[in-house]
Amino acid sequence: MSKTIIAGPCSVESQAQLREVTLALKAMPEVSTIRAGVWKPRTRPGAFEGLGEPALGWMRDLSAELGVHYCCEVARPEHVELCLQYGIDTLWLGARTTTNPFMVDELCQALRGSSAHLLVKNPVCPDVRLWIGALERLHKAGIGHLTAVHRGFSMYNNHGYRNAPLWEVAMELRREHPELPILCDPSHMGGSADLIAPLARAAHQLDYDGLMVEVHPHPADALTDAPQQITPQTLAAVIADWATAPHPSSATNAAQALEPLRRKIDDIDHELVSLLSQRMAVSKRIASVKRDAHLPVYQQARWADVVNDRLHQATALGLDADFTKDLLEKIHAESVRVQLED
Numbered sequence: 001m002s003k004t005i006i007a008g009p010c011s012v013e014s015q016a017q018l019r020e021v022t023l024a025l026k027a028m029p030e031v032s033t034i035r036a037g038v039w040k041p042r043t044r045p046g047a048f049e050g051l052g053e054p055a056l057g058w059m060r061d062l063s064a065e066l067g068v069h070y071c072c073e074v075a076r077p078e079h080v081e082l083c084l085q086y087g088i089d090t091l092w093l094g095a096r097t098t099t100n101p102f103m104v105d106e107l108c109q110a111l112r113g114s115s116a117h118l119l120v121k122n123p124v125c126p127d128v129r130l131w132i133g134a135l136e137r138l139h140k141a142g143i144g145h146l147t148a149v150h151r152g153f154s155m156y157n158n159h160g161y162r163n164a165p166l167w168e169v170a171m172e173l174r175r176e177h178p179e180l181p182i183l184c185d186p187s188h189m190g191g192s193a194d195l196i197a198p199l200a201r202a203a204h205q206l207d208y209d210g211l212m213v214e215v216h217p218h219p220a221d222a223l224t225d226a227p228q229q230i231t232p233q234t235l236a237a238v239i240a241d242w243a244t245a246p247h248p249s250s251a252t253n254a255a256q257a258l259e260p261l262r263r264k265i266d267d268i269d270h271e272l273v274s275l276l277s278q279r280m281a282v283s284k285r286i287a288s289v290k291r292d293a294h295l296p297v298y299q300q301a302r303w304a305d306v307v308n309d310r311l312h313q314a315t316a317l318g319l320d321a322d323f324t325k326d327l328l329e330k331i332h333a334e335s336v337r338v339q340l341e342d
Helices: 015-026 053-066 077-085 095-099 101-111 128-140 167-176 186-190 193-205 232-244 252-292 300-316 321-341
Strands: 004-008 031-035 070-073 090-093 117-121 145-150 182-184 210-214
Touching: 004 015, 015 031, 015 053, 015 232, 053 070, 053 077, 070 077, 077 101, 090 101, 095 101, 095 117, 095 128, 101 128, 117 128, 128 145, 128 167, 145 167, 167 182, 182 193, 186 193, 186 210, 193 210, 193 232, 210 232, 252 321, 300 321
Parallel strands: 004 031, 004 210, 031 070, 070 090, 090 117, 117 145, 145 182, 182 210
Antiparallel strands: none
8 A cells, every 4th residue: 555654652651652552553564654742732731741852762762673763743943953863853743833933933943954854734723824834934944855744623613523624725735735745634633533444534535645643552541632542453444444445546437427527517616606706796786785874784683594594495405504504604704805895
């Protein structure tokens, strides 16, 4: 299977734990790199925050003994310096770090001139420009080996996930940078061991380049992210599922059947765009009437009626209510913008 699999514990908790999980993952030829968190500042203080430099020494020794390759999260220049000092040259930037251009700049200075491979997780918020910005800063600093990691986004409503997938954000990154490898992190996306396999399957169908999964020899005893870590045995099942799942690019014999359907989709999309343009033209006329009558642009009762009516229609037509509501809110936001600027 020509996919990248990175797996390992959320955090290194002891020398024995690291050795146990390393031996288990070394036995899986599909796993190219073992992830291991060393610095784990938690959202709230007082929890386990990682072992720091001593854990790097264990990783260096196991790497020499067993011939394995580790990667580690970095958030400060001193993290970079220590990792490189201990021979760990595959590093990742977490979601909070990617969000902060100042932190990324500092890391760029520490990385400049190194041959490190950087994995860049998406920012906490669903802003593809922040994600691209971090990648561009690293590229300009001379980092030639870059990989994006899609781990989901923090939203008001995550729809049952720890971080909402919002696959379309990663697809936009791929559209702008088709040369960039993208891995899926189903652990942080799902927040639950039960969601790892279905999310990994979805990533496979979207043609991701691999997975980055949290694996612990005894997940129930993990000091960090216990609910979302899986055992090495479960990882083996996830990898087997990936290896046997139909690949989206393998269905070349479906091309003839797909072509007329895709043309129909194109026709419908063109009609949708035309209708949206017509709707915004009407919004401008509404803005003029409201302005002359000294009425506010946003009228809550009217908007509530619109949403209820459209959701009722959508349900009757078999459309997903959450999808319809999100779409209506985007259209309404643009309508409000048009009316305010008219």
